[in-house]
Amino acid sequence: MDQKIFINKAEASGIIALDLLNYKPTTEIVELDIRDHLFMGMIVKEKEFKESIAAVDFSVYNEKAVGIICSTDAIIPPWAYMMLMEKLSPYAVYADLNSGETILLDLWKRRLMYADLKCYKNQKVVVRARADHDPSLYLLAAGLLRPLVKTLMYGEIGIPKVIFKS
Incomplete structure (x- = not known):
């Protein structure tokens, strides 16, 4: 046959x-909006900013990548970002001044570059x-x-x- x-x-x-x-990274990516910690949602006042971030439970960012954004048109001094990073660093695996979508792409490229x-x-x-x-x-x-x-x-x-x- x-x-x-x-x-x-x-x-x-x-x-x-x-x-x-x-x-593609599997890390959960979240955004942290600085606006929530500004005086009247627009102005960085050092005392109020420090008090506001001191009240945050940053452990919610544990093992996550954090995109730090500001949804208002506020001028943020560099020291404010440094204070946020000081609070995030024990928990977040990655943080940057970008949207969650951009963070995903950055981490994806990083994984590919080091593959x-x-x-x-x-x-x-x-x-x-x-x-x-x-x-x-x-x-x-x-x-x-x-x-x-x-x-x-x-x-x-x-x-x-x-x-x-x-």
């Missing part, structure tokens, strides 16, 4: 997929396409993979777009 053997061409191609989603990508050396690699990923992640991935890989592609294993071949 004649048996037909199907060959998985995608598997046979030797292409390895890199999914940027694997490097061990040696397993992709001299390989044909396709970086998986995902519409919801920030383009800067693809820019960073290309820069990190370029010196390592034999072929860099974008998309899916079955239908990749070749970026470069060595």
Whole structure:
């Protein structure tokens, strides 16, 4: 009897997929709005600011990344940020003057930059396409993979777009 053997061409191609989603941080990210600690929600008065942050239970930020924002158009002196960081540092794993969305992207890039990508050396690699990923992640991935890989592609294993071949 004649048996037909199907060959998985995608598997046979030797292409390895890199999914940027694997490097997405799992740390919970929250925002801390300075406005809540300002006099009349607009002015930094040292005494009131110190009293306000002294009353906060900063342990709620334990093991979290904190994006410090100010939702009003107030001028915040640098020492106020330093005071906040002094209170946050025993608890938060990361803090910066950015929105939660920007913090997520910063941490994601950091994880990718410090990832061990040696397993992709001299390989044909396709970086998986995902519409919801920030383009800067693809820019960073290309820069990190370029010196390592034999072929860099974008998309899916079955239908990749070749970026470069060595």
